[in-house]
Amino acid sequence: MSAIPFKKPGVVRSEDTVAIRVEHVTKEFVLRHTRSMKEAFVWLLKGRKGELSVTFKALDDVTFDVHDGETVALLGFNGSGKSTTLKMISGVMHPDSGSVATRRRVAGLIEVGAGFHPDLTGRDNVYLNGAILGMTRAEIDEKFDEIVAFSEIGEFIDTEVKFYSSGMYLRLAFSVAIHTDPEVFLVDEILSVGDEPFQKKCIRRIKDLVRRGKTLVVVSHDLDLIMDICERGIVMDHGSKVFDGSSVAAVAMLRNRPPEDVQREQNERVERRLADKRRERREQAEAAAARGETWVPEYDPELDDPAELDDPTKVRRSLGN
Numbered sequence: 103m104s105a106i107p108f109k110k111p112g113v114v115r116s117e118d119t120v121a122i123r124v125e126h127v128t129k130e131f132v133l134r135h136t137r138s139m140k141e142a143f144v145w146l147l148k149g150r151k152g153e154l155s156v157t158f159k160a161l162d163d164v165t166f167d168v169h170d171g172e173t174v175a176l177l178g179f180n181g182s183g184k185s186t187t188l189k190m191i192s193g194v195m196h197p198d199s200g201s202v203a204t205r206r207r208v209a210g211l212i213e214v215g216a217g218f219h220p221d222l223t224g225r226d227n228v229y230l231n232g233a234i235l236g237m238t239r240a241e242i243d244e245k246f247d248e249i250v251a252f253s254e255i256g257e258f259i260d261t262e263v264k265f266y267s268s269g270m271y272l273r274l275a276f277s278v279a280i281h282t283d284p285e286v287f288l289v290d291e292i293l294s295v296g297d298e299p300f301q302k303k304c305i306r307r308i309k310d311l312v313r314r315g316k317t318l319v320v321v322s323h324d325l326d327l328i329m330d331i332c333e334r335g336i337v338m339d340h341g342s343k344v345f346d347g348s349s350v351a352a353v354a355m356l357r358n359r360p361p362e363d364v365q366r367e368q369n370e371r372v373e374r375r376l377a378d379k380r381r382e383r384r385e386q387a388e389a390a391a392a393r394g395e396t397w398v399p400e401y402d403p404e405l406d407d408p409a410e411l412d413d414p415t416k417v418r419r420s421l422g423n
């Protein structure tokens with residue numbers, strides 16, 4: 103059984119389906135050693151022996167393709183190069199050598215508030231950010247109310263964003279990004295900035311994108327969540343790609359456990375969760391029936407086909423969705 107029971111199988115891989123191509127990407131950063139005045143003086147006296155700065159490779163010859171409909175996690179320990187890779191894909195950073203090409207409409211949530219102007223209101227920033235992400239003014243006009251509703255920013259939408267908390271930034275940024283209807287969605291760990299209810303809402307939204315066959319590249323340390331959302335896992339170590347395979351096998355590698363055990367536990371977790379959700383639905387339907395009411399469940403991408411959203415008798419769109 104797949105770790106993602108709701109995901110339609112069968113991603114086709116050919117030259118035509120390449121959504122992202124990362125080829126031999128290398129990125130170096132310069133690390134400056136800041137020294138005290140005394141240390142700098144000794145360094146001068148000793149004839150400038152030793153380096154005041156060193157370069158190191160944050161990414162070292164990284165190559166992979168992501169195809170349409172794939173759900174890929176970039177995994178690895180702190181500093182292994184995951185976020186740098188994601189920044190290359192989103193275009194906020196460029197490789198020193200090698201190349202990164204994206205073919206589809208890409209929207210990302212890489213850094214909280216990136217692309218937001220502090221002196222502008224939330225409203226103005228929705229228009230600014232929407233435009234940066236490729237939406238026309240008419241598209242933003244049409245989706246504006248939905249964007250604000252999803253973000254739950256409410257009356258703060260006309261406040262300058264420099265007065266927002268980091269969670270409020272995240273809410274608005276995520277909401278704009280998700281409403282650009284991207285074909286490829288990039289998400290960095292920053293979801294952790296939001297509070298739990300908002301995180302859950304975002305994860306549900308991401309699962310909905312997966313269910314609709316969108317392409318996803320995620321960076322996260324939440325390995326259980328990764329196995330829930332992603333079929334493929336790329337493990338990075340000191341800037342190099344050291345594993346590329348199923349997300350379960352990647353997590354098994356990181357946890358130093360047999361993949362069969364990790365898969366079994368994951369299946370059990372998913373089955374438990376789905377059984378709980380189905381039981382809850384049954385109970386709500388029975389309670390409604392006892393009151394003589396008809397009850398329509400709220401859309402859940404893990405249980406329902408997105409096509410059912412067009413049929414009001416099947417599932418109900420949740421508020422602000």
Ligand SMILES: Nc1ncnc2c1ncn2[C@@H]1O[C@H](COP(=O)(O)OP(=O)(O)OP(=O)(O)O)[C@@H](O)[C@H]1O
Binds near residue numbers: 179180
């Ligand atoms: N702008 C920068 N200048 C200098 N060094 C940088 C810069 N951005 C990243 N690095 C360094 O590059 C390495 C890889 O960073 P990166 O953020 O990609 O790691 P990561 O795998 O996402 O880590 P984490 O899990 O901690 O988020 C780290 O050692 C980091 O300090």
